[in-house]
Amino acid sequence: MxxxxxxxxFPETENDWGGIFVKEQADALIREHEVIVVKFKNDDTDFKxxxxxxxxxxxxxxxxxxxxxxxxxxxxxxxxxxxxSVYFALxxxxxxxxxxxxHCHYSYPAGVIARLINxxxxxxxxxxxxTRIKQTFRSLFHKKLSLYALSHSCMNITVSNALKxxxxxxxxxxxxxxxxxxxxxxxxxxGRPDGPFRIGFLGSLNTHNKGLDLLLKACSVLPFDYIxxxxxxxxxxxxxxxxxxxxxxxxxxxxxxxxxxxxxxxFYSDLNLFVLxxxxxxxxxxxxxxxxSGLPVISTRCGGPSEIINDQVGILTDTNNSDQIKDxxxxxxxxxxxxxxEGIRNYxxxxxxxxxxxxxxxxxxxxxxxx
Numbered sequence: 257m258x259x260x261x262x263x264x265x266f267p268e269t270e271n272d273w274g275g276i277f278v279k280e281q282a283d284a285l286i287r288e289h290e291v292i293v294v295k296f297k298n299d300d301t302d303f304k305x306x307x308x309x310x311x312x313x314x315x316x317x318x319x320x321x322x323x324x325x326x327x328x329x330x331x332x333x334x335x336x337x338x339x340x341s342v343y344f345a346l347x348x349x350x351x352x353x354x355x356x357x358x359h360c361h362y363s364y365p366a367g368v369i370a371r372l373i374n375x376x377x378x379x380x381x382x383x384x385x386x387t388r389i390k391q392t393f394r395s396l397f398h399k400k401l402s403l404y405a406l407s408h409s410c411m412n413i414t415v416s417n418a419l420k421x422x423x424x425x426x427x428x429x430x431x432x433x434x435x436x437x438x439x440x441x442x443x444x445x446x447g448r449p450d451g452p453f454r455i456g457f458l459g460s461l462n463t464h465n466k467g468l469d470l471l472l473k474a475c476s477v478l479p480f481d482y483i484x485x486x487x488x489x490x491x492x493x494x495x496x497x498x499x500x501x502x503x504x505x506x507x508x509x510x511x512x513x514x515x516x517x518x519x520x521x522x523f524y525s526d527l528n529l530f531v532l533x534x535x536x537x538x539x540x541x542x543x544x545x546x547x548x549s550g551l552p553v554i555s556t557r558c559g560g561p562s563e564i565i566n567d568q569v570g571i572l573t574d575t576n577n578s579d580q581i582k583d584x585x586x587x588x589x590x591x592x593x594x595x596x597x598e599g600i601r602n603y604x605x606x607x608x609x610x611x612x613x614x615x616x617x618x619x620x621x622x623x624x625x626x627x
Contacts, residue, residue, distance in 0.1 A: 257625060258289070258354065259356065261294065262366045262483065266278050271444070276517075277541060288618065289621075291500075296323075296325075296345075300328045303327060303329070309326045309341040320325060324342055326338050326341040331345055335337060347375060350373070358370045370535060379380070382409055382416070382621075385412065388422060391424045407421065411623070412428060416433060416538055416559060434617055438545060438548060443601075445549060446597060452483045454482070454529070455475065455529050457486050459487075461493050461496060464492075469499060470578045470581055474582035488513075488515070530546035531555070533555070537560045540561045544604050547604035548605070
């Protein structure tokens with residue numbers, strides 16, 4: 257089947273993490289399908305009143321990647337200009353590239369654009385939502401168009417049941433759950449290093465959503481020797497370094513900054529335990545990556561992680577509760593031999609590797625294509 261992936265977020269370079277989950281899906285899909293990726297984005301530095309866009313083709317991928325760049329237009333009108341510019345550009349791309357199905361990531365604006373294409377070319381489309389739907393509803397305009405796109409799609413996909421329930425609450429009933437795919441073969445079993453117990457965290461520090469403050473507070477009262485290895489960067493990077501110093505654990509914290517993609521497996525291999533104390537997650541790819549390395553994991557009941565972690569691979573805590581995070585770390589530390597690396601890795605492989613993803617997504621593709 258010829259599948260066109262339509263998305264506003266997709267990594268254009270090796271160390272670009274934006275939309276990496278979309279690329280992981282595209283990389284999996286090419287095992288059984290012909291894939292074209294169309295990414296669209298704004299160029300706020302270039303002002304043109306009406307329908308000015310550029311299209312370039314990236315050749316550094318295993319499939320064709322078209323990048324549509326739309327010039328900035330007048331305030332308010334800019335959103336209409338953006339959608340219509342991508343629509344016109346996509347028309348030209350489709351004239352030279354016949355496709356059977358459009359797979360959109362996010363209902364707005366990708367799903368809206370796909371619906372316009374569907375009306376003209378009768379190409380079926382599906383939508384995968386990755387974030388809380390209310391974040392898409394930035395205004396009544398965004399909400400109406402998002403719900404319009406979702407209600408006319410062949411099928412809608414969410415990465416967790418928690419996110420599915422949000423769509424159902426909004427009156428969208430054609431929803432199936434297909435978790436994000438992880439190439440588990442990129443990760444090797446952790447050697448479980450000697451010396452101080454090594455606790456890991458990896459995530460964006462642009463907001464406080466990932467809960468690093470809770471983890472720092474939890475670690476500040478641990479009664480055993482440890483190193484807290486913190487991967488990631490963002491606007492609040494210095495804030496967390498200062499917080500570690502205020503809590504008296506700066507000497508035990510290793511802030512690594514951004515982890516290049518090629519070194520991500522090594523990051524996990526240097527750990528005994530991985531903790532993601534988020535305040536909200538639609539999924540939690542880093543948890544699957546850590547488990548693919550054989551690590552026990554701790555996270556919060558904040559959405560997606562509740563559907564990932566069980567008692568055999570780790571512990572779930574309440575959100576915003578540093579005491580429970582501390583107790584969970586102590587429990588894993590005290591019963592460390594109970595968490596078998598091979599069993600944890602097999603659990604991740606059986607649930608979130610490429611094969612189970614393709615089985616689920618192919619079933620949806622076939623149903624939509626045959627309609």
